Amino acid sequence: MTARIGVVTFPGTLDDKDSLRAVRTAGAEPVSLWHRDKDLKQVDAVVLAGGFSYGDYLRAGAIARFSPVMETIIEQAKAGLPVLGICNGFQILTEAHLLPGGMLQNNHLHFICREQKLRVETSGTAWTADYTAGQEIRIPLKNMDGRYVAEERVLDELEAEGRVAFRYLDVNPNGSLRDIAGITNAAGNVVGLMPHPEHAVEPLVGTGRTDGLGFFTSILKKLVNA
């Protein structure tokens, strides 16, 4: 048996096809979800893909957070539905208050697209179980508003609870506080990060590495073994 993993398309979502491909490559069944639809089609997990939902107007992720599909996702995420937010998806998760903090424009004020080295800080989430804590991976990074910020108190809390899931290594590409590239909620089912694991699942394309496939095999194993 396999698991059904949904990928949401908002107007302006760009990496939905890549995410569907990553889900398929990992061996799970990809399911397209539409922003106007409250129905999640009985998926076992959801990926919020990168892009510029609603043109990033107002603020990245700010409008998507109020879409019909997000109503259901927010409700079910609180009940344990695994959700991965990549880039714009991470921004939506913070706007939806499923994850703390928020993203500001990169400190150098440019869009940046590069291969980025990360350290996976915890394997204790639904999306990182196939990695070992401390493992270094390289996956693409591409964004305009990628600078993670939160209050000191929140940052301390994230660190203390082991909820900083990924940290930038070598170069902090956008001025994120404490080199934070991604975080998880306390339960470990909701994970958000700025870099793009879905662009690193086959050796032929992108940067030629498959370091991102672990996100999708992690969730598949968890769901199948549940």
Next chain:
Amino acid sequence: MTLDTVKHAGETPEAEQPWKELGLKEDEYARIREILGRRPTGAELAMYSVMWSEHCSYKSSKVHLKQFGEKVPVNDAMLVGIGENAGVVDVGQGYAVTFKVESHNHPSYIEPYQGAATGVGGIVRDILAMGARPVAVVDPLRFGAADHPDTRRVLPGVVAGIGGYGNCLGLPNIGGEVVFDDCYQGNPLVNAGCIGVMKHEDIHLAKASGPGNKVVLYGARTGGDGIGGVSVLASETFESTGPAKRPAVQVGDPFQEKLLIECTLEIFREQLVAGIQDLGGAGLSCATSELASAGSGGMRVELDTVPLRDSSLSPEEILMSESQERMCAIVEPDKVDRFMEICEKWDVIATVIGEVTDGSQLEIFWHGEQIVDVPPRTVAHEGPVYNRPYARPAWQDALQADDANKLARPANATELREQVLKLVSSPNQASKSWITDQYDRFVQGNTVLAMPEDAGMVRIDEKTNLGVAMATDGNGRYAKLDPYTGAQLALAESYRNVAASGAKPLAISDCLNFGSPEDPDVMWQFAEATRGLADGCLQLGTPVTGGNVSLYNQTGETAIHPTPVVAVLGVIDDVTRRTPVAFAEEGQLLYLLGDTHEELGGSAWSQVIHGHLGGMPPKVDLDREKLLGEILISASRDGMIDAAHDLSDGGLIQAVTESCLRGGKGARLVVPDGLDPFVFLFSESAGRAVVSVPRSEELRFNDMCGARGLPATRVGVVDGDEIEVQGQFSIPLSELRAAHEATLPGLFA
């Protein structure tokens, strides 16, 4: 103000009209009156003025562009040729590819961000209008001197605009060029290319047929932006004292365009359109007249039904508006409802604004009153044609006599080493990653190769690994020395780049950037370059599928270098066989393919070391280019080479430096017998590439080159962490990297 109806025009033949302000010449205005048998209405005058502008009508270039249709090589791949929004070629397995390069030069000088952004938006809609899903973009760019203060204004804006728009569309940016030269000061060239993929049966053409079919305008609302952009911007030379022209530049909304793309593709999938055209230069004037002209009958449009952003716009302004992100479709009546449903799904506004008639006129009404009644062909396809005078410039001989081969050369190995470092760190030869890292090259997950590779390559079928590649090239310095040869060198380099990536070159698109056609010197350059390109394409077997001409790229009396930019499209059956530029495997042997002559005219070395431009450009041998291409493709397919890099500006040392830095490995080079080390390193002879050959393949590779008559010289080995030219000098990779990568951030970050 009273509405200038057709009736009113007939009654007031002597009314003064602003034809001059709209960019028309006196005889052109007279011709319009002759065609109509009366004075044009204000709306008609607006339409003719934009459609007869240089940008839309190709009136100065047409007589020369004809050659691309006359000197056509036998090529089975060609499905749709010149004249449509973009040409289409067959790439096998039932797939067709459409591609085109266009200019957005003048707007990008005035307002760099929006000018460049809407350049991307326009070319993407052109590709979409052919029925294809856009899959990648490329951007050939030219700027003034890298250290000029105005370049600091223009370049960051252009780059941010291309990124800001393209990144939002979800299209990987896979290639292009960045060139700096004083001649582009005040006239930057912002060219944009796009590749689209479709199945053969999905090709759509821009024509309106079938009386009763509805004309549907969909996409963004029409606003006051870009009014007169075509005639004012593209057809006049900038004068520094002129009035501000900022409002004539369009403003882009990539989010709207992304919705338009997805919406249009869904409409194509359900086969809901009989004809389609994007709205670009000249807006509705262009779309309605071109659709009607190419179709079988007439068209009637109710202009007051056009959704507006600004309700105060006059009918003339609505016709001329270049508001972005709009398309015009011809839809059979029983398919209109479904068409509207799909638009609603994507939050795209769609409006029936008219219908195809069985008449022969394009008729436009404003609140029931007729304001346009014209034969559409006279607007769209039968504009003026000029046989502009041209003559070889008086200065051409002196320029060619100023031989670069006689310039002072490095006196010893130390100077040679210094000049290498100076070359690889010069703005034109330095790493462009500060620019290209602002573009998303990963999106869609099909990017196999992207800059700084020789060609960009995307996979178009995940099951079979079929892919397409594209490179763009154009060396204005070569073309200035000899436009005929320069155009062929642009073609040859682009062809070579595609072949070096492992793909088979199929066809080309061109963007011809020149100065004022009213200057006989410039017109001679244009005539020579087009002749060279047409002859070259015939010889290489790569037809011209379409492209764009940008004239009036000059400030005052000074024109830019003639800059024909050539985009070659190639196909590769299996993208896993692609050849990267990186030297990544120690111990592999480096072979130089082709002949090296003493050719420094127009070279990067002559520019960087001496600030010199003179002499003759490198000689072109297109049969040799073809042979080199075949060898590169065979070697890639059969696994005989692991890396290849074409040699062009900067010569061998530039190529080896880039390949070493890309792979993180050094190289030991040996100067071949009989060759001067300086010429070996810096000559820019065409028809050459350097390849990395696994030792186990050396014999087979040599045999192949020998059997087919391509000179292949072993020039070194991939080894260590420095580039060593034996008996001359060595430079650590770290030093080369620092020199190569620091320049652009130092100038623009």
